[in-house]
Amino acid sequence: MVRRSLAPLALAALAACASRGTLVDPLKSERALFESGRFAEAAAALTPERLRSLPKRSRGDGHALIAHCLEAVGRSDDALAAYQLAEALYPKNLEALTGLGWLLHRQGLDDRARPLFERAVHIHPNNATANLGLAEIQRAQGDLASAQVGYESALADASWSKNPAVLRDYAELLASRQKPQQAAEAIGRALVLDPSAGTLLSAARIERRRGGIEAAYRDVGYALSGDPTRDDIALQRALWLLEDGRLAEAEADAEAVLARSDDALARWVRGSARARRGDLAGARADLASAASQRREHPFVARAALALLEELHAPAN
Amino acid sequence: MTLLRAWAPAALALAASLAAVPAAARESRADDMLREHLFSELKRLPKGERPVVGLVLSAGAVRGLAHIGVWQVLEDAGFPVDVVAGTSMGAVVGSFVAEGIPASRMREIGGGVTLGSGSDYSKTRLLTLILNDSLLDSTAMELVLKSAIGERTFDQLKRPFACVSMDIRTGEKVVFRDGPVAPAVRASANLPGIFKPVAYRHRWLVDGGVVDYIPVDAARLLGAEWVLASVTEGDFTYINPTNVLGTLEQVIDIRGSLLSRQQRREADALIEPRVGDVEFYQTERIPDVIRKGMEAGARGLAGAQESLAVYAMPRLWKKWSAAP
Numbered sequence: 001m002v003r004r005s006l007a008p009l010a011l012a013a014l015a016a017c018a019s020r021g022t023l024v025d026p027l028k029s030e031r032a033l034f035e036s037g038r039f040a041e042a043a044a045a046l047t048p049e050r051l052r053s054l055p056k057r058s059r060g061d062g063h064a065l066i067a068h069c070l071e072a073v074g075r076s077d078d079a080l081a082a083y084q085l086a087e088a089l090y091p092k093n094l095e096a097l098t099g100l101g102w103l104l105h106r107q108g109l110d111d112r113a114r115p116l117f118e119r120a121v122h123i124h125p126n127n128a129t130a131n132l133g134l135a136e137i138q139r140a141q142g143d144l145a146s147a148q149v150g151y152e153s154a155l156a157d158a159s160w161s162k163n164p165a166v167l168r169d170y171a172e173l174l175a176s177r178q179k180p181q182q183a184a185e186a187i188g189r190a191l192v193l194d195p196s197a198g199t200l201l202s203a204a205r206i207e208r209r210r211g212g213i214e215a216a217y218r219d220v221g222y223a224l225s226g227d228p229t230r231d232d233i234a235l236q237r238a239l240w241l242l243e244d245g246r247l248a249e250a251e252a253d254a255e256a257v258l259a260r261s262d263d264a265l266a267r268w269v270r271g272s273a274r275a276r277r278g279d280l281a282g283a284r285a286d287l288a289s290a291a292s293q294r295r296e297h298p299f300v301a302r303a304a305l306a307l308l309e310e311l312h313a314p315a316n
Numbered sequence: 317m318t319l320l321r322a323w324a325p326a327a328l329a330l331a332a333s334l335a336a337v338p339a340a341a342r343e344s345r346a347d348d349m350l351r352e353h354l355f356s357e358l359k360r361l362p363k364g365e366r367p368v369v370g371l372v373l374s375a376g377a378v379r380g381l382a383h384i385g386v387w388q389v390l391e392d393a394g395f396p397v398d399v400v401a402g403t404s405m406g407a408v409v410g411s412f413v414a415e416g417i418p419a420s421r422m423r424e425i426g427g428g429v430t431l432g433s434g435s436d437y438s439k440t441r442l443l444t445l446i447l448n449d450s451l452l453d454s455t456a457m458e459l460v461l462k463s464a465i466g467e468r469t470f471d472q473l474k475r476p477f478a479c480v481s482m483d484i485r486t487g488e489k490v491v492f493r494d495g496p497v498a499p500a501v502r503a504s505a506n507l508p509g510i511f512k513p514v515a516y517r518h519r520w521l522v523d524g525g526v527v528d529y530i531p532v533d534a535a536r537l538l539g540a541e542w543v544l545a546s547v548t549e550g551d552f553t554y555i556n557p558t559n560v561l562g563t564l565e566q567v568i569d570i571r572g573s574l575l576s577r578q579q580r581r582e583a584d585a586l587i588e589p590r591v592g593d594v595e596f597y598q599t600e601r602i603p604d605v606i607r608k609g610m611e612a613g614a615r616g617l618a619g620a621q622e623s624l625a626v627y628a629m630p631r632l633w634k635k636w637s638a639a640p
Contacts, residue, residue, distance in 0.1 A: 140614065
């Protein structure tokens with residue numbers, strides 16, 4: 001309660017601080033280099049002497065900027081070392097905490113990234129980058145309710161609210177949480193910003209989850225016409241057609257994919273459709289091919305083998 | 317704050333470009349797509365045509381609260397669960413699942429558990445335990461259970477449920493499937509050496525973890541054809557007991573682990589939260605324990621769905637081949 005009543009005062013103080021500080025940015029030149037994509041030059045400019053010459057409160061940001069530059073040029077190991085140094089020297093620096101957190105998260109080290117984001121959120125509860133990082137980890141670790149809160153906090157920030165990838169992830173999360181209306185609204189916002197095949201596919205998935213079967217077929221059709229080379233979109237539609245008993249259409253989508261490559265899932269779709277139509281010999285050939293691709297697609301292979309066993313059962 | 321604002325656009329742009337990567341990568345995964353498809357088909361099979369799915373929750377004292385996290389993930393994923401069986405803390409959480417209490421509510425209940433929830437752990441009572449050889453009473457646990465599930469009987473629960481206890485006079489395993497739920501669950505979670513045995517139905521009952529740590533057989537008794545077990549065993553290499561109670565509980569856990577080797581093989585899929593280092597009394601670690609349950613659930617969900625889908629293939633084929 002005390003915290004809530006003090007919040008407006010704290011925000012006002014922070015805003016005043018921000019407006020004063022933007023006038024004098026000790027790292028302005030290096031940031032300009034970074035923002036124009038000249039990462040190596042930005043990193044080179046941040047020499048030990050230059051860092052020492054910075055006001056004390058800016059040194060942590062300087063170290064984090066070096067790490068950002070190293071990461072941007074693909075030197076992940078060096079970036080990790082630079083972030084760790086920044087975080088060790090300036091443990092309350094948000095850029096160091098969130099930068100290190102994101103690097104570890106992208107490398108799959110969520111258990112190590114999570115406490116860093118939590119510390120950043122503890123220092124600054126509205127830090128959008130930390131909230132987003134935490135939300136992604138919570139989502140991957142099954143805590144969808146907390147992840148939703150994190151996404152919403154991140155999306156409240158003007159920069160993230162216009163990021164279609166984040167909106168799409170948020171929409172899919174809402175769909176998983178059985179909140180179809182909110183999911184549809186979020187994916188609608190993503191589509192306005194990025195009407196790409198990927199976003200249309202997400203929109204189609206969400207439509208189907210909320211029972212809009214025809215709308216889902218419409219959206220997946222748009223997605224496919226936007227990028228006809230996307231086999232995953234064609235196969236998603238094929239699986240839905242199979243589910244809805246539209247076997248000939250499912251088979252046609254699978255054949256379009258198979259004309260390009262010997263895709264295990266396309267084999268499954270065609271084999272399954274053929275089996276249901278009574279073409280057991282054709283089905284067995286397709287399923288045997290899918291079952292042979294167990295290294296690349298272990299579950300498709302396993303499922304194909306299981307269906308194949310059914311087709312070999314005496315009744316068939 | 318200042319610098320953060322000034323430098324935010326570039327950092328955000330970098331993070332945004334990298335954040336978009338996982339979403340695109342997910343879309344091309346054939347295994348994920350087929351799993352989602354088959355699972356959707358499976359869930360559409362009418363009850364009676366799809367396999368009866370059993371959820372089994374192991375013993376484990378405070379570690380067993382990780383089952384709440386596991387259930388949260390299963391509930392979010394719409395994982396079909398037809399029957400539930402549990403032992404000890406698994407029986408407590410299992411009774412909530414069977415009653416249809418949402419995982420979010422279970423998390424609230426779990427978060428409120430303290431050492432005093434099951435009994436009176438005042439210094440006087442503990443001194444009595446040590447000096448007089450007088451065991452504590454677990455009546456409070458029954459009251460906590462009743463506050464959550466009321467005076468339900470087994471047949472009034474939304475899902476068939478069974479819990480396991482042991483008669484300390486005969487060593488028999490006692491599987492409860494009828495009568496009032498709360499006293500049966502209390503008996504199942506009645507830690508020997510701490511709580512007095514519960515006198516119930518002419519038996520003298522203690523925690524079932526001693527004889528049936530992962531009660532897969534109890535779920536089979538309820539008709540489960542395919543069983544998912546959530547297992548919260550202790551890892552003895554972490555824990556060096558230094559007192560009487562700790563040593564006793566460790567011995568019970570070791571015994572439970574030995575017993576559970578066979579039961580693990582009898583389950584069709586396992587989810588194992590990484591809570592082996594949590595000791596039976598560490599209620600301050602409950603939020604972390606529940607989170608570990610969610611992590612394990614998220615890790616194990618795909619495997620469980622795949623196992624169930626493959627198990628159900630004969631039923632799915634029957635449906636597909638009968639369609640016009």
